[in-house]
Amino acid sequence: MCMPKLEFSMSNRKYKIAALAGDGIGPEVVREAMKVLRATENKFDFKLEITEAPVGWAGIDERGKALPDDTLKLCRSSDSILFGSVGLPERDPTIPKEERPERAALLALRKEFGLFANLRPVKLPKELSHACPLKAERQGEGIDMLVVRELTGGMYFGQPKATETLDNGEIQAIDTMIYSTSEIERIAHVAFKSAQLRRKHLTSIDKANVLENGVLWREVVSKVSADYPEVSVEHMFVDNAAMQLLLKPTQFDVVLCENMFGDILSDEAAALAGSLGMLPSASLGATSDEKTFGFYEPAGGTAPDIAGKDLANPIAQILSTAMMLRHSFGENEAADSIDKAVVKAIAQGLRTGDIYNSEDPNARQVGTTAMGDAIAEAVVA
Numbered sequence: 001m002c003m004p005k006l007e008f009s010m011s012n013r014k015y016k017i018a019a020l021a022g023d024g025i026g027p028e029v030v031r032e033a034m035k036v037l038r039a040t041e042n043k044f045d046f047k048l049e050i051t052e053a054p055v056g057w058a059g060i061d062e063r064g065k066a067l068p069d070d071t072l073k074l075c076r077s078s079d080s081i082l083f084g085s086v087g088l089p090e091r092d093p094t095i096p097k098e099e100r101p102e103r104a105a106l107l108a109l110r111k112e113f114g115l116f117a118n119l120r121p122v123k124l125p126k127e128l129s130h131a132c133p134l135k136a137e138r139q140g141e142g143i144d145m146l147v148v149r150e151l152t153g154g155m156y157f158g159q160p161k162a163t164e165t166l167d168n169g170e171i172q173a174i175d176t177m178i179y180s181t182s183e184i185e186r187i188a189h190v191a192f193k194s195a196q197l198r199r200k201h202l203t204s205i206d207k208a209n210v211l212e213n214g215v216l217w218r219e220v221v222s223k224v225s226a227d228y229p230e231v232s233v234e235h236m237f238v239d240n241a242a243m244q245l246l247l248k249p250t251q252f253d254v255v256l257c258e259n260m261f262g263d264i265l266s267d268e269a270a271a272l273a274g275s276l277g278m279l280p281s282a283s284l285g286a287t288s289d290e291k292t293f294g295f296y297e298p299a300g301g302t303a304p305d306i307a308g309k310d311l312a313n314p315i316a317q318i319l320s321t322a323m324m325l326r327h328s329f330g331e332n333e334a335a336d337s338i339d340k341a342v343v344k345a346i347a348q349g350l351r352t353g354d355i356y357n358s359e360d361p362n363a364r365q366v367g368t369t370a371m372g373d374a375i376a377e378a379v380v381a
Contacts (some may be wrong), residue, residue: 004042009034013045013046013329015079015328015329016077017048017078017080018051018082019034019050019082020053020054020082020083021055022057022105023084023085023088023302024088024302025084025085025303025306025307025368026086026302027084028368035295035376036321036338036379037050037321038376039376039380040331040334040338042071043333043380046329046334054068054071055105056087057087059071059101059105060101063319065099066104067108068116072112072199080293080295081109081113081294081296082320083109083295085103085297085303086105088101099235099323106168109295110283111152113295114127114152114285116150116186116187116188116284117149117293118148118151118185118262119146119194119282119284119323119371120279121145122144123142123143123273124274128274130274130360133272140250141250145269146198146254147265147266148187148191148256148257150179150258151259152183152259153259154178154259155177158177159176162174168274179213187279188204192227192228193202195228195253198253199253200236201237201253202231202232202253202254202256203233203236203251204234205237205255207238208237221233241261242268244267246268252312255269264301270299274354275313276300276316277297277313277315277355278315278316278355279298279316280317280319281296281320282323283296299316313368313371313373314352314372314375315345315352318375319338323336338379341379345371345378348374349363350364351363352371
């Protein structure tokens with residue numbers, strides 16, 4: 001497909017984006033996301049300054065570490081980060097754990113920018129109902145939920161964290177799960193405000209029957225709920241939530257989780273949408289001067305087995321740019337145009353391999369680039 005010619009814009013609305021493509025399919029899907037961003041730039045009269053930098057194994061190979069100093073400097077001077085994915089399973093074990101891309105780059109960026117709130121929308125388009133692993137009767141009228149995950153606390157960041165050898169020769173691993181009242185309060189407010197804009201129902205996930213953290217989590221969420229009387233609240237143990245996502249996913253609107261529970265349940269929920277390649281994600285920090293610094297990435301990983309083959313689904317990365325425009329820049333109309341363009345491409349039958357159904361006569365399998373072109377064209381149409 002030929003891309004329409006875009007004219008230069010002299011808008012006063014300017015935004016700086018650090019584009020960190022990373023490893024595996026990251027460079028391919030970030031390329032398509034930037035293509036779509038450029039399509040919105042002219043149509044909606046704002047200017048984007050997008051600067052690319054290495055991260056992950058790309059950073060190690062080019063600069064000697066997963067998060068190079070100049071990459072971090074770029075991020076600090078930007079308004080948001082567009083992130084691909086990092087880590088290569090065959091290479092990660094060859095270096096110390098603390099130097100591996102997920103710890104040294106991904107977790108480090110979350111901590112550096114105080115990205116405490118992760119928003120992961122999960123939506124199953126009717127055209128892709130075949131890709132959902134659940135039977136049609138369990139899909140109901142459609143699956144549409146938002147997982148809100150606390151991102152900088154809990155077991156992933158708690159100290160002490162160590163692996164040690166005991167006197168008897170056994171090896172012992174230690175992880176520490178810590179949450180404070182303020183940490184729970186701030187993520188709860190994000191979740192309740194999100195619920196206000198949706199169907200006004202919030203399910204809070206914990207393990208209050210066995211974990212002290214769970215007891216505190218439930219107490220604080222219940223207290224915060226008093227500020228949002230129009231939002232109904234349900235508390236659910238994490239093991240039951242894992243089961244209910246499969247038995248009756250339509251009961252969920254906004255799902256609030258601590259870090260590890262949210263990591264697990266959001267991936268389970270993602271499977272309901274048919275493919276991780278369809279699911280965007282936003283990690284947000286505190287709002288200052290009406291601006292929210294955000295980190296935007298797809299839900300999936302590096303998928304090195306299909307990297308460089310024009311097979312990756314770029315939709316998750318593209319939808320992440322819509323979340324960027326909405327949450328960090330307040331460009332809601334431009335964000336809506338991307339969401340609608342994705343819907344249009346799916347309605348036209350365009351499918352990358354992960355969502356393709358050979359029995360659908362309206363479906364046409366396309367590659368990464370063709371899908372990105374179609375969505376960009378739909379944005380400017």
